[in-house]
């Protein structure tokens with residue numbers, strides 16, 4: 024124990040959101056909801072392989088329930104705000120405050136590439152989400168857009184190589200982001216067990232990879248001419 | 252053997268420091284890292300120079316006093332080994348070693364390789380204890396403890412509070428240390444009654460001291476000379492979240 028103890032600081036209790044553990048829990052829970060959306064969204068998108076009628080009918084079905092649609096949109100927006108708010112607060116603390124003087128030499132002992140890149144994979148994914156909404160929801164992404172014809176919009180959009188490239192890159196980053204986030208959230212919420220944690224880690228990587236493959240298959244199929 | 256040592260020299264807490272290069276020839280490979288510094292210091296004193304300040308006490312890996320970064324790794328390259336137990340034979344003749352103090356806002360450098368770890372003491376004071384009346388000793392085995400819990404509490408209690416977890420963490424978080432104390436006390440029946448209050452207070456104190464946040468990277472676990480597992484962080488989070496829900 025330290026040999027240089029000084030007077031005990033007056034203890035004031037911090038509120039839940041003021042603590043690092045509380046913010047991490049907020050990040051975990053909002054992350055789970057957003058992950059659920061990513062999964063459902065991918066399942067919906069994959070209907071593109073069943074042809075234009077099927078995909079467009081699905082899109083119409085979603086729009087036919089405005090209350091549910093807007094409920095979901097507002098919930099997701101709230102989750103995005105909470106996820107970003109907690110991560111920005113913690114990133115500022117970790118990157119700027121907690122270690123004012125860095126090391127001359129520093130060597131990392133763990134592999135955690137995905138974990139270490141969360142700080143920039145997050146912001147890039149946010150840029151992607153904004154562009155994605157502009158392109159396919161608002162129709163102002165600079166690619167051909169027909170109201171209500173999701174299939175045609177997707178095909179026309181992905182024929183543009185830089186757009187497809189940006190999508191593919193973003194999906195790879197999303198997969199990395201999830202492969203760390205999906206296992207890290209268990210510990211943030213208080214669960215770690217010698218038998219299950221290694222399994223969770225592998226599952227998180229597998230799910231992250233599946234999401235990358237499922238989502239990038241669409242721009243690749245369009246570029247290759249398999250989906251027209 | 253000969254070592255090239257680049258050591259952080261800093262006169263006091265207020266002054267700026269810098270790395271200084273020393274050639275330490277004629278070193279016995281069976282010496283510990285601290286003994287190597289002892290020899291270096293003797294030579295410095297002979298030359299009329301200021302010796303390098305570093306913390307140490309037991310020199311057998313049990314007190315938690317010693318520790319600095321050796322080539323960017325807390326306590327050096329040997330896993331599960333404190334600086335005092337690290338022998339020079341793990342290095343090659345002519346190796347260059349960079350010795351730096353732990354770096355964290357909550358651990359201000361006092362001099363050279365010494366930092367003030369009073370922040371850890373204040374985290375302990377915030378809840379790292381059990382409130383029982385001491386006096387007559389209770390009967391042994393009066394309170395049964397499940398074997399599994401006793402083992403896990405013992406594993407967590409192996410923490411010597413050296414600060415390597417904070418030093419190794421890219422965020423300078425005190426999660427492994429705080430988690431170890433919360434796990435060690437909370438798993439035993441004597442510590443159970445204050446489990447929630449302890450988690451709230453110790454986590455709050457960790458934050459007040461200015462340590463960073465845990466991002467589940469696992470650098471602390473890799474650096475810990477006592478093999479404390481990340482599991483203790485999950486338990487701390489669990490206790491903290493449960494306590495936050497139960498709080499009236």
Ligand code: FES
Pocket residue numbers: 306307308309310311312313314315316317318333334335336
């Ligand atoms: S001097 Fe006691 S642990 Fe190293």
